[in-house]
Amino acid sequence: MSDNVMTKTGYEDLKVKLKKMKTVDRQKIIKEIRVAAAHGDLSENAEYDAAKEKQSFIEGKIKDIEGKIGSAQVIDISKLSSDRVVFGATVKLEDEDKGDEVVYSIVGVDEADISINKISISSPIARALIGKEEGDSVQVRAPGGVRNYLILKLTFNKGEVQMKYCPECGSEYFDDINICDSCNIDLVSSSQWECIVKERQSEDDEVFVNIKTLEDQFESDIIKDILEKNDIPVIVKCFRDTSFDGIFESQKGWGVIMVPDEFRKRANDIIKDIK
Numbered sequence: 001m002s003d004n005v006m007t008k009t010g011y012e013d014l015k016v017k018l019k020k021m022k023t024v025d026r027q028k029i030i031k032e033i034r035v036a037a038a039h040g041d042l043s044e045n046a047e048y049d050a051a052k053e054k055q056s057f058i059e060g061k062i063k064d065i066e067g068k069i070g071s072a073q074v075i076d077i078s079k080l081s082s083d084r085v086v087f088g089a090t091v092k093l094e095d096e097d098k099g100d101e102v103v104y105s106i107v108g109v110d111e112a113d114i115s116i117n118k119i120s121i122s123s124p125i126a127r128a129l130i131g132k133e134e135g136d137s138v139q140v141r142a143p144g145g146v147r148n149y150l151i152l153k154l155t156f157n158k159g160e161v162q163m164k165y166c167p168e169c170g171s172e173y174f175d176d177i178n179i180c181d182s183c184n185i186d187l188v189s190s191s192q193w194e195c196i197v198k199e200r201q202s203e204d205d206e207v208f209v210n211i212k213t214l215e216d217q218f219e220s221d222i223i224k225d226i227l228e229k230n231d232i233p234v235i236v237k238c239f240r241d242t243s244f245d246g247i248f249e250s251q252k253g254w255g256v257i258m259v260p261d262e263f264r265k266r267a268n269d270i271i272k273d274i275k
Contacts (some may be wrong), residue, residue, distance in 0.1 A: 004068060005121065006108030006128060007088055008076040013067070014110065018065045021058060029055045080156040083130045087121050092153035096137065099153070106130075116165075116194050125149075165193035210256045213269050223257055223271060230264045230270055 006014070015270075023152050029051060034060050036048035077088030085091055090105045105121045106129070107262075112120035128140045140147045145240070164173045164187035166180035173180070178187055214220045224234050235258040259267045 004071045004108070005073045005075060005087060006111055008074055010073055010108050010111035011074045014065060014072075018069065019061065021062050021065070025058050026055075026062070029058055045172050050064075069139075075158050082156070083133055085154060087130075088156060089129075090155045091129055091151060093149040094152055096148040096150050103108055103128075109133060113194065123271050155248070164189060165196075167193065167196055207263045209264055210258050211264060212257050212271060214257055215255045216254045220257060221256060223274065226270060227257075227267055228258065230266070232259055232270075234259055 004075050032051040033048065033055060036045060036051045039045055039047060048077055067080070073087055080086070081089050082089070085106070086111055087106055090103060092101065092103045094101050102117070104117050104125065106121055106126045107118045109120045109122060112118050112123070121127075121130075124142050125140045128138045129151070132138055134151050134152050138149050138151065140149065163175065165171065166173075166183050166185065168183040168185055169180065170193075171182060173187055179185065180187060212223065222234050224236055227234050237255050237258065
């Protein structure tokens, strides 16, 4: 199987993302560069430098996505049928240690999103499930320790729509349930829930501003601890986190540290005093 295997849905989503970056994000940053350039001397124009870095980041992402689309092995999971777990399967599991139930869809690396229970084909749990059948027990070695699961159900043609979510509390549901038993409101599909999650994340991000690009986690831990001791709310985002899809002043380094805009000046003053 190709290293760049993905579902048909994931492939189409990637094309939509590429189109947005070319027609919306690219044009937006061009306007930002023009506005920044109009402020004067480019040799000492921080806004211009930041905009150019954003442009470099966006163009790099566009090139990366184009490469992934060009080399993709696309699989339409609605046409799959197997008694064993393979790529594209949606698997309902029972945690044999805790008794909890969970549903995972096995997808490509670039489609994986644990917030909507899509796991990468290369993840430890997916590797443990591949080739197994309903009724089989599997042992997964994860960073948190060994977990034991029982495979309750295996499906394919409904894999993209089987999971439903409450748009209010985020509870997940399986099969034919249509109303959240806690909030008593209609459930939404996994794709709708994904949009809700990203919208909420965007709303949160708008409140916070990037104040420093971090070199490593050690620096992150020190600064975060000091700012929090000064009662300043902090968000740390690592560039290697695949759920991070934002655009900041620089893509270089380990990540960024963010604070609410109202705390920006005080946080910057505190950071300057850190030796």
